[in-house]
Each structure stands twice: as structure tokens, then as C-alpha cells.
Amino acid sequence: MNEDPASGAPAGQRRADFSLISNPDDAWSRVHIISPLVRGWIALAAIGFFFGRDWFEGLFSDEGPAGVPGGLGTGWAVAIVLGVVALIVLAFLVSWYFTRYQVTEEHVRVNTGVLFRQNRQARLDRVQAIDVVQPFLARLFGLAELKFEVADAGESAVRLAFLKLADAHRLRATILARAAGVRPDPEHPDQIQEAPEHEVVAVPVSRVIGGALLSGTTVLLVAGAVVVVVITAVFRTPFAVPTLIPVVLGVVGAYWSALNTGYNFRAALSPDGIRVRYGLLDTRSQTVPPGRVQALGIVQSPLWRLKGWYKITVNVAGYGAAASSEGQARATLLPVGTREEVLRILALVLPDPGTDDPIRVFTAGLESGGSAGGFTTTPRRARLLGLLSWKRNGFAVTRTALLIRSGVLWRALAVVPHERTQSLSLHQGPLDRRFRVAGLQVQTTPGPVAPRIRQVDETLARELFHSQARRAAEARRRSGPEQWLMTQDTPPSDRPPSRPPISQPISQPAEPARKDTPPHEQL
Amino acid sequence: MRREPIDPAGLAWARVSPKYLRVRLLGWLISSMFWLALLSVPLILRLTGVWDSFPPLGLAWALPAAVLVAAVWTGLLLPRQVAAIGYAERNDDLLVRSGVFFQRTLVVPYGRMQYVDVAVGPIERAFGLCTLKLHTASPATNASIAGLPTNEGARLREQLSARGEARLAGL
DSSP: OOOOSSSSSOGGGSOGGGGGOSOTTSOOEEOOTTHHHHHSHHHHHHHHHHHHHHHHHHHHSTTOSOSOGGGOOHHHHHHHHHHHHHHHHHHHHHHHHTOEEEEOSSEEEEEEOSSSOEEEEEEGGGOOEEEEEEOHHHHHTTEEEEEEEOTTOSSOSEEEEEEEHHHHHHHHHHHHHHHHTOOOOSSOTTOOOOOOOEEEEEOOHHHHHHHHHTSHHHHHHHHHHHHHHHHHHHHOOOOOSTTHHHHHHHHHHHHHHHHHHHTTOEEEEETTEEEEEEOSSSEEEEEEOTTOEEEEEEEEOTTHHHHTEEEEEEEETTTTTOOSHHHHHHTEEEEEEEHHHHHHHHHHHOSOOSSSOHHHHHHHHHHOOTTGGGOEEOOGGGGGGSTTTTTTOEEEEOSSEEEEEEOSSSEEEEEEEGGGOOEEEEEEOHHHHHTTEEEEEEEOSSSSOOOEEEEEEHHHHHHHHHHHHHHHHHHHHHSOOSSTTOOTTSOGGGSOSSOOOTHHHHHHHHHHHHHHSOSGGGO | OOOOTTSOTTOOOEEOOTHHHHHHHHHHHHHHHHHHHHHHHHHHHHHTTSSOSSSOHHHHHHHHHHHHHHHHHHHHHHHHHHHHOEEEEOSSEEEEEEOSSSEEEEEEEGGGOOEEEEEOOHHHHHTTEEEEEEEOSOTTOOEEEEEEEHHHHHHHHHHHHHHHHHTOOOO
16 A cells, blocks of 8 residues: 555656656655544544434434435435545545655655645755654554744645654654765665754653643733732622633633643754654654754743743744744743753753853843843933833843843843844834933744843944844854754765764864753753 | 934945935825825714714814824924935945834844845836835844835845845855
8 A cells, every 4th residue: 555656667657746756766655544534533523423413313303313304214314424424535545645755865845736736845954843743643543743844934844744653753864864964874775863862851740730830821810810809899799700711711721731732841952953852642752953943032930930940932943933832832942941951951052152151141141130140231321111120121242142131020031143143123212212222123033032122222232233243244154054964174975874973063062061051961 | 314323333324215205205195185085074974964963073073183183293204204214235234224213223134135025016116216125034124125216226136136145144
């Protein structure tokens, strides 16, 4: 069944798209045959429920099966249902048959569609992230979906649903190895090993639950409850329970999604970049290759301060700015972690922090206000513009990144590596002008982090604007190649055929960070 | 044009065509007339007696009056707004400034440019102008220069493309 008709057949018999295959050695494959059923199970379940219920209810009524037009018997009804199901299954099978994919040295290609055919091709070295997702039902069948993300921020460039889990992992390893510029072993071109990884952070379940209970949702819930109680007490109105139902549903949903996406959260480092795994019912394993994190945000909701917990979100070009809980989970690099874990994740994203004392600088960014750690805050004369936040608003510049601090109750720190700056803009409204301050905004790819400095001295802001533009240009010139394991001084043929040891490509620039926050010691 | 505090020192801004003011004025005139006509409807209906009592006469008068005031205000601002638009090509990046009350200066490195758009609307075409828009990987980069003469727009587009290619830097 899984035999590939495209390889080995005489060329004349093939469909038109056969001519698109540049390298016939890279065979076309299909996704797993039962995957359409796993994808379309909701449709089948709905049909089953709809007809099944009618039939079931009909058993208990005197009039026989209801809902069948023209007074046809049960046999006809069953035949019609079976016919519809057979048609749907046939449609699934046809769409499955016409969906094929191929991974070549430089591209991944997917052909889909029956009447309207689509041939899609994406360059491997443009990969921004690869996810292996297992929705609950697919997990029962041992299947997984592979998502290949490029920087268009829309839907995934390539989605292969579903493959056997082992196949998905092998395909991911192949894509990452080729995207990284690793040449396969000439004698065993098929044997591409998954890059080794070192676990850096594992979040215990108890902390995920605690984090959900102490989250901003709880703060809002308590505040809302207080308001309701006060209103009922003051106006002596009867307490309307049904109005609370949507609120309760929303809150329970928020807690559930925090648990579902934070459960068993693990972050690891490999030569292919940062690996993240999580999930209770649906499990997801994400790989973000080095240099693909465009901006990083660390936030702390008010109650998390009691425990010293933080959440890390990132902007990755392929993930986009989806507001769904799935989209938010994808952009989360640490759902709830201690300060020490935050620093370890920071060391992964920013191997070279660009300062001699990263712990002091980042801790000041996370926790304190004022000028500690080299931060520049809103000048005192403009404190009216932010009565509480003026001491906390601020920025610091290291050799490799711009740190933007904000928020008093909901503390936030945004980190933008210089070479990832897309553009910068300087803003000044009439009120700002009156207090001689200005704001600076750093534009990055869409995502949860929106780095923005508010109300800094206008002269400083202008200097920062120009020095930051210069630093970004310099950092871009220095930044590594897109194929992250291919260094410029060694041509590809000189590379060892197997994967290099983990310490080789990453630890070199990471040395300053590792001294303080060694990821390996926690193993 | 006076220098604003957030303008970089030692930089000569290229200004857009003065004809762009006429484009903006024409657009302003059309939209003002439209809103004025639309929000005068209750007043006309009231005065002609089609509607009896519902909108108080004061409110019926206030609507078009408010539109008129807002239109005059934006109309008075237009010359300064057009004069505030400026751009400057530097070695590594393009600077764009705009705004009178809410000022903004934007810098886009050439290497970050994904593509360049040149758009011409019917009014702009009549005046021989065009709008150039630069896109980076971030949709928040709102780098558009309106009111460029057509040949200047074409020159800038070619120049930006050439420089972008020379300094190409992925994401």
C-alpha cells in the first residue's frame, strides 16, 4: 500500500508533476494511510452521532425509525448512512493518494489536491522551526504531525499529517541535518542520526499547577469576585448565579490550557537548536534552530512574585502571532520557571550575553528598578507620565542585545539580539515633548513580545536610536550563516560526515554564559 | 522646516513633492464633504419636517458643526503634515520621518528589506506622484513614503533593491 508509484516507473507514464523532481533518488512518500481518518474523525463522529441517535431513539418509539423520508425501512436508512460514510472514506483515500512529499538536499516539496493541484516547495535552510505534534487521537495510533515553519508568519509552510512517530522524528532529523549544512555519510546516506541533546530545564507538574493557580487569571478572578460581592452588598440585589457560568468556564479553560501545555515541560539544547517538549493530552516537540529567536520576553504576574516565578515567551518568525492557546503555547519557552532556570534559558537563546556580569544585569532587568545593572530609566522630571512605573521603565544595552524593562505589577523584560532588529522607530507625542522624553520601538517579527521603550530622555533616545541602528548593522555582518553548522572557513566537503559533538558549534560563543549558568550541571 | 528634538543631527531630509499637498487637500475635501453631507441628513430631515421631534434641534445642528470643526482642524494641519514627511538614504539604512504632534522617525536597514512596493492611486496619478512602501519581516515596520514624484519613486525603488541585495541578511 505504501509502495511509491513515482519511483522506478518509466518516466513516460508519470503525471506532469514528475518532471518537477530534480533528483530521482529522493523518493516521494505519502503520509500514513489512516491519517485522513484521524484528521476527519470529527466529521465521521458527527455523522455517526446524528444518524445513530435517530436510529436509537426510533427503537424505543412505536412508529419505527424516524427521520427517514418516504417511510423507507431501516434497511434503507442503514444503506444510506453506509453510502455516505463510504463516500467520505473514498474522498479521504483519494486526497490521501494525491498527497505526497519529498525531502531533497535543498528543498522539501509537498504535492496536494486532486482537481486543483498544488506543488509546494520550501528551502530547507529557510527553516525557522520544526514541530512534531501529536494530537490525542493521533497519539493513540502512534502517529505524529510534522510542521515545517518558514518566515511568512501565516500557516505552516509544510504540514505532514500524519506520519508514524519514528518516521516523523527521522524526517525532522534529516531536514535539520540538511538545513544545518551537514553532509550525510556517503556510505550510509540514509542513516542520519538525531542530534544529541542535553536537558536544560524540566518543569515539575506541581509548579505548573501552582503557576496556574497563582497566575494573572486568578488575580482577575479574585478582583472580579470582590467587585461582584461589593455590588451585591451595596445594592442588595440577589446574587445571579447563571451570569457567572461563562466566567467560570473561561477561568477553568485558562487553567486547563495552562496545565495541558505546561505538563511535562522540558527544554533541551542540541546542535540543532533549542528543543522544547510538553503536553498532557496533545504532546508537542518543537525545535528552534540557532539564531531563529527574534526576541524574547520574560514576564511575571503579581502573584508569581511570591514564589519568584517567571514565564518566557519568544518571537519566532514561523510561529506568528496566533492568539489561540496553541499559538501561545508554541511561543512559550518556559511556562513557569525560577530565576535560575530563566537565566539558563537565556543562555540558550543568547549564548553570548555581551556583558561581563550577565547575572547582575539580567537580575536587575527582572527584579529591580532604578539604575542598578546599567539600566537607564525615565528621567525624574517625567515621573508624572508614569507615577509608578518611571523607575522601572528602562533599557540597558549589552554588546549583543538590547534589554527593555517595564511594568510594575506585571513585570516584563524584553531582550532583542542586535542582529535580529528589523527596524527601529523613535516616537514623540506632544506630552512627551513637554517633558523632553521620547519613546523607542523595536520592530521584530510577529509574536507575543513587542519591545518598546517608553519615556526616556530625548537626547538619550536619539543617541540610542543611532547607536542601535549601527550596532544592528555590525551584528548582522558578524552573524553566522543560515546553515548553522556550516562555518564559512570549511567547505562542506571537509566536514566530518557524522554530526559534530554537541560542544563544538555552540559552546564556543556560549562560554561566558555557561560559567555562570551551566546547563549541563543539572543533568 | 524647523528641526525637531528627535531629528538626528547632521542629516538632510529629502522632502516629498509639494504637489502632494494638493493630493492630500483634494482627498481631505472629498472625505470632509462626504461626512458633512452624511451627518447633515438628520438636520435636513428635521428642518423639512419629515422627522418631528426625535433628534433635538441642538443635536441635529451639533453633528455637522462638529464635522466642520474637525475638518477645518485637519485641513489646517495638512500643510504641516506634508512638510513633516521626510526621508534620508544613508549608507546602511533608510530613515523615514513623519508627524507633527505625534512625531516618528523610523530607520530600516537595507539588509532587512524583504520587498518594496510602489503604489499609485487615481488622484496621485493625476499629479504624477506615487507612494513607496518598504516591507521587512515585521508587519509593524510601517515604512511608507507618500507623495514621491514618479521618477523619484522609481529611482528610489531601484536604489533600495540594489542596496538591499548588496546587504542581504536573511532574517
